[in-house]
Amino acid sequence: MTSTTRVSAPAGRGNAPAGADRVRGRSLVARSRPWLLLAPALVVLAVLMLWPLIRVLLFSLQDYGLPQIVSGETVWIGLDNYTEVLTSAQLWQVVLPNTVGFSVLAVSCTVAFGTAVAVLLASLGTVWRTIVSSAIMAAWAMPAVTGTYVWVWIFDADRGVFNHVLQSLGLQDQAVNWFTDRWSFYAIVLINIVHHGFPFVAVTVLAGLLGVPKELLEAAEVDGAGAWRRFFSIIVPQLRQVFAVVIILSTIWDFKVFAQVFLMPGGAGTNREVLNLGVWSYVESFGQNRYGFGSAIAVLLTLMLLVVTVVYVRTILKEDEL
Amino acid sequence: MRRHTFRMATAVATTAAVTLAVSACGSDDGGGSTGGATDAEGQTLDVWIMQGTNPSADAFFEEVGTAFTEQTGAELNVEFVEWGDAHDRFVTSIAGGTTPDVAETGTTWTPEFADAGALAPLGDHVAEAGLDGDLVEGLVEAGTYDGELYGMPWYAGVRSLVYNTEIFEQAGVEPPTTWDELEAAAQAIKAEFPDKIAVAVPGDAEFTVYPWVWGAGGDVATLEGDTWTSQLDSPAAQEGLSFWTGLAEQGLSSAGATTWRETDVLDAFALGDVGMAIMGSWTPGAIVEANADMEGKFAAVPIPGQDGGISPSVLGGSHLSMFETAENKDLAFAFIEMMTTGELATKWGEQAGYFPGQKSLLDKTLASTDPLVAPFAEQFVDGGASVPVSPHFGAVQAKGTTSTMMQSILSGDADVAAASSAAAEEMTSLLNGGS
Numbered sequence: 001m002t003s004t005t006r007v008s009a010p011a012g013r014g015n016a017p018a019g020a021d022r023v024r025g026r027s028l029v030a031r032s033r034p035w036l037l038l039a040p041a042l043v044v045l046a047v048l049m050l051w052p053l054i055r056v057l058l059f060s061l062q063d064y065g066l067p068q069i070v071s072g073e074t075v076w077i078g079l080d081n082y083t084e085v086l087t088s089a090q091l092w093q094v095v096l097p098n099t100v101g102f103s104v105l106a107v108s109c110t111v112a113f114g115t116a117v118a119v120l121l122a123s124l125g126t127v128w129r130t131i132v133s134s135a136i137m138a139a140w141a142m143p144a145v146t147g148t149y150v151w152v153w154i155f156d157a158d159r160g161v162f163n164h165v166l167q168s169l170g171l172q173d174q175a176v177n178w179f180t181d182r183w184s185f186y187a188i189v190l191i192n193i194v195h196h197g198f199p200f201v202a203v204t205v206l207a208g209l210l211g212v213p214k215e216l217l218e219a220a221e222v223d224g225a226g227a228w229r230r231f232f233s234i235i236v237p238q239l240r241q242v243f244a245v246v247i248i249l250s251t252i253w254d255f256k257v258f259a260q261v262f263l264m265p266g267g268a269g270t271n272r273e274v275l276n277l278g279v280w281s282y283v284e285s286f287g288q289n290r291y292g293f294g295s296a297i298a299v300l301l302t303l304m305l306l307v308v309t310v311v312y313v314r315t316i317l318k319e320d321e322l
Numbered sequence: 323m324r325r326h327t328f329r330m331a332t333a334v335a336t337t338a339a340v341t342l343a344v345s346a347c348g349s350d351d352g353g354g355s356t357g358g359a360t361d362a363e364g365q366t367l368d369v370w371i372m373q374g375t376n377p378s379a380d381a382f383f384e385e386v387g388t389a390f391t392e393q394t395g396a397e398l399n400v401e402f403v404e405w406g407d408a409h410d411r412f413v414t415s416i417a418g419g420t421t422p423d424v425a426e427t428g429t430t431w432t433p434e435f436a437d438a439g440a441l442a443p444l445g446d447h448v449a450e451a452g453l454d455g456d457l458v459e460g461l462v463e464a465g466t467y468d469g470e471l472y473g474m475p476w477y478a479g480v481r482s483l484v485y486n487t488e489i490f491e492q493a494g495v496e497p498p499t500t501w502d503e504l505e506a507a508a509q510a511i512k513a514e515f516p517d518k519i520a521v522a523v524p525g526d527a528e529f530t531v532y533p534w535v536w537g538a539g540g541d542v543a544t545l546e547g548d549t550w551t552s553q554l555d556s557p558a559a560q561e562g563l564s565f566w567t568g569l570a571e572q573g574l575s576s577a578g579a580t581t582w583r584e585t586d587v588l589d590a591f592a593l594g595d596v597g598m599a600i601m602g603s604w605t606p607g608a609i610v611e612a613n614a615d616m617e618g619k620f621a622a623v624p625i626p627g628q629d630g631g632i633s634p635s636v637l638g639g640s641h642l643s644m645f646e647t648a649e650n651k652d653l654a655f656a657f658i659e660m661m662t663t664g665e666l667a668t669k670w671g672e673q674a675g676y677f678p679g680q681k682s683l684l685d686k687t688l689a690s691t692d693p694l695v696a697p698f699a700e701q702f703v704d705g706g707a708s709v710p711v712s713p714h715f716g717a718v719q720a721k722g723t724t725s726t727m728m729q730s731i732l733s734g735d736a737d738v739a740a741a742s743s744a745a746a747e748e749m750t751s752l753l754n755g756g757s
Binding site: 066071156159175179269270271286287288289 | 440
């Protein structure tokens with residue numbers, strides 16, 4: 001692509017001055033045409049995405065509560081909301097560790113498990129591949145709320161299957177409430193998120209896997225590379241772009257986990273040890289009618305995700321250049 | 323345009339809501355009409371009614387709709403909203419200017435919405451209807467903000483000790499009248515039925531906690547001048563909390579109850595798994611609705627006092643509030659009056675297990691000898707108490723201050739002293755408008 005442009009441009013300039021004008025005129029139209037065509041979509045995006053984002057940003061600089069909503073007056077308080085968020089002990093001791101720690105774990109588990117399933121799918125025949133993919137699609141299609149209630153029911157202290165099995169096996173004398181402890185609470189959330197998130201990874205990675213040239217793998221096998229070696233030295237480098245997309249999207253999803261925590265017993269704010277950014281923002285803004293403060297948390301969450309994404313995309317691109 | 327989209331969004335979001343008289347644009351139809359309450363042909367009144375652990379109200383409101391149209395000519399559009407989601411929906415609709423004309427508001431919310439300027443004052447309407455002296459005082463007090471009435475007393479409910487008579491008989495125990503008796507009864511039940519929950523001590527149900535605080539002579543919070551101070555960490559309150567959570571510590575409750583809400587208590591009780599629990603006067607109907615086999619197998623007594631007498635319990639209740647957005651305020655009050663007085667109010671109270679907000683009706687209910695009404699009536703009259711009347715108490719509830727305290731005690735993360743002083747500190751700050 002680039003080489004053709006470079007060749008044709010001097011050729012055009014070499015013709016005649018009048019021709020150059022025409023070319024420039026045409027190129028202006030040509031250059032603006034894509035934007036004209038994109039304009040309707042961009043306007044819709046600006047109205048639906050950009051404006052709410054700007055509004056949240058504006059709210060985060062205000063003392064914005066129920067009285068302000070009703071009266072319509074605006075109380076600017078500068079960066080006070082941000083100061084309060086960033087100096088809150090709860091943020092550094094509970095909320096941030098929960099959010100970051102959980103998303104690192106959840107993304108690794110989801111991607112690892114999803115890839116394993118993709119490798120399995122790639123080695124299956126057509127019939128079995130269809131059957132297995134339909135099965136995992138069911139997990140994907142399950143709404144987050146429904147899925148969460150199923151896991152809550154499984155781990156319920158008094159009537160849950162999990163405690164029942166442990167007790168029948170004699171591993172546990174008394175019923176244990178798994179929702180009260182920070183670690184076991186998030187272990188359940190992790191299972192829920194991985195169960196709900198791995199099908200997307202599996203399907204995406206599978207598409208990439210099927211695109212890896214067979215010759216490369218066969219050549220490696222002839223050279224004596226084992227299955228692990230072939231996977232990590234040939235397949236993984238080939239799929240770098242696919243993994244980038246999958247990891248970025250999973251990070252974004254797992255960072256802002258809300259329903260899966262909020263709907264668990266004690267997850268809606270009464271168990272302070274399990275608060276994460278999403279739930280904290282919700283409890284503060286809707287429960288306390290402090291929409292400004294909640295918006296500040298939301299803005300910080302967005303900024304963190306932006307940083308994570310940018311850093312990750314840059315690393316991937318750099319590696320590609322090498 | 324914006325208003326329209328919002329309406330559609332809400333409609334989609336509440337697929338579970340039941341609409342009795344469907345109308346496309348709600349209160350917008352009535353635009354500009356100044357017709358009196360009795361000549362509101364073609365207008366529609368939008369009403370929100372709450373749903374929770376009470377029995378289903380569909381049939382009742384169908385009847386109300388018919389009566390309302392007969393009386394005023396206007397259509398009634400009732401939407402049922404879950405208690406749990408209601409606060410958020412009120413707030414978002416206040417922000418979007420799409421509030422209903424009339425809504426049921428919990429007594430602790432009325433001052434909050436009035437403070438925000440979303441509610442219309444009712445004092446003049448009430449005086450005009452000659453209802454001044456005939457409203458239940460506690461509810462009037464809760465619905466008054468800045469000297470003006472914003473919440474029309476509709477009904478009140480109270481929680482007492484509900485017990486499973488079969489379990490009590492087989493364990494050979496009598497309904498308790500003191501805390502010691504309650505503990506002994508729970509131990510006897512546990513000995514007879516090791517797999518059952520002798521007494522449910524839920525962690526996420528603040529109204530089941532306060533009776534023990536008051537019963538031991540403590541207070542939730544006290545007002546001095548303009549400053550609230552939470553008393554949850556006072557020695558008396560701690561004694562009450564220690565007794566209540568101590569029952570769970572002895573294994574008389576269940577591990578799961580640590581994270582239970584009142585709806586979970588109701589479910590377990592309806593399954594026959596619970597010996598006794600603190601439950602509302604509106605739950606007997608819901609218990610039988612959930613499990614018809616429970617009919618006649620449970621009874622209630624007032625919550626026992628520490629050494630006899632009654633431990634006070636929260637007089638919770640609901641107002642009917644009119645929103646400032648109501649275009650035909652006379653029509654809106656016609657509905658409020660119809661619901662809160664006379665025949666329909668009596669019927670609602672009887673069906674749902676609530677006490678009416680009109681004095682003359684309440685007296686009749688209190689004289690009832692029904693075994694599932696009389697104990698609650700006794701609690702209502704002799705053992706009623708109120709949570710702090712402050713526009714900020716809603717913030718305490720939303721923050722889950724009391725539930726946080728209960729869960730940390732029940733799960734063993736903190737002892738009563740540490741947990742109650744943390745809760746008291748938070749409650750004091752919230753009640754005074756802090757965060």
